[in-house]
Amino acid sequence: MLVTIDQSSGFCWGVVRTVEIAEETLNNIEDNNVYILGQIIHNPKETDRLEQKGLKTISYEDLQNINPKNSKVLIRAHGEPPSTYESAKKLGIEIIDATCPLVTSLQNRVIKFHQQDYQIVIFGKKEHAEVIGLRGVCNDECIVVKSVEDVISSVDFTKKTVLISQTTMDKNTFYAVKTTIQENISKTLLIEDTKDFFIAKDTLCRAVYGREDKLKEFAMSNDIMIFVAGRNSSNGKGLFNTCKSVNTKSYFIEDIKEINNDWFIGAEKVGITGATSTPQWYMEKVKNEIESIN
Numbered sequence: 517m518l519v520t521i522d523q524s525s526g527f528c529w530g531v532v533r534t535v536e537i538a539e540e541t542l543n544n545i546e547d548n549n550v551y552i553l554g555q556i557i558h559n560p561k562e563t564d565r566l567e568q569k570g571l572k573t574i575s576y577e578d579l580q581n582i583n584p585k586n587s588k589v590l591i592r593a594h595g596e597p598p599s600t601y602e603s604a605k606k607l608g609i610e611i612i613d614a615t616c617p618l619v620t621s622l623q624n625r626v627i628k629f630h631q632q633d634y635q636i637v638i639f640g641k642k643e644h645a646e647v648i649g650l651r652g653v654c655n656d657e658c659i660v661v662k663s664v665e666d667v668i669s670s671v672d673f674t675k676k677t678v679l680i681s682q683t684t685m686d687k688n689t690f691y692a693v694k695t696t697i698q699e700n701i702s703k704t705l706l707i708e709d710t711k712d713f714f715i716a717k718d719t720l721c722r723a724v725y726g727r728e729d730k731l732k733e734f735a736m737s738n739d740i741m742i743f744v745a746g747r748n749s750s751n752g753k754g755l756f757n758t759c760k761s762v763n764t765k766s767y768f769i770e771d772i773k774e775i776n777n778d779w780f781i782g783a784e785k786v787g788i789t790g791a792t793s794t795p796q797w798y799m800e801k802v803k804n805e806i807e808s809i810n
């Protein structure tokens with residue numbers, strides 16, 4: 517049985533950057549008081565590794581109880597709303613900002629459109645950390661949709677509108693949402709050309725969607741696919757569906773213990789891949805485990 521790790525898998529550059537900032541901060545602070553608001557990335561294995569190095573995962577409520585002296589609080593790649601920075605400032609806590617630059621640029625776009633009085637439509641999940649940050653930069657004056665049905669029930673088609681997306685959402689649904697808004701604005705305002713009333717920005721992250729074609733190719737070239745990711749990883753769910761769409765023998769695991777030996781009966785080629793938050797070292801571990809079944 518040949519077991520191969522997908523060469524295009526592993527951390528995206530935004531996650532690499534966040535993890536590097538966390539490690540650098542942990543190495544350079546006395547007393548090891550490095551905190552992070554929420555799980556650093558949606559992967560329990562990497563979170564455990566960094567926690568063993570001293571990173572402490574905290575909630576917003578915990579922020580109030582930190583001793584600001586000699587402590588630092590990291591902002592993860594998903595970003596935070598302005599209220600988090602304001603609270604930290606009031607409490608005298610030093611922030612280390614590891615927001616992915618793509619998310620920062622997305623927040624800046626939302627600020628710009630908000631200042632220009634656009635109706636802001638965000639294609640995303642309302643309670644996802646990245647969307648909470650985006651909602652925060654426009655004082656929650658936006659509409660969050662995750663389907664065409666949501667668009668019909670919540671968007672006002674008489675208003676000047678901009679559509680943007682959470683970076684890790686599904687591409688096809690984004691374009692269906694875009695078409696729905698465009699058609700409805702056109703119908704409501706009785707105009708053919710909607711460009712003065714509607715702007716759609718495809719802000720889906722290429723680190724996720726640039727991988728789709730290569731992932732399909734890799735999944736088709738193997739008999740069995742093992743997809744390794746945290747269960748709460750948004751891009752993990754999307755990429756797994758891509759994998760499964762071309763190889764029905766695709767299995768999602770978060771932990772090595774979930775591997776079932778029966779999956780490999782009769783298989784000659786096994787592929788291992790993961791989300792943009794799946795560490796390479798854990799996929800190596802999975803590979804060794806499967807090879808030992810051999």
Ligand code: SF4
Pocket residue numbers: 528529530531593616617618619683684721722723724751792
């Ligand atoms: S998936 Fe894209 S937006 Fe998200 S952290 Fe990675 S590079 Fe940044």
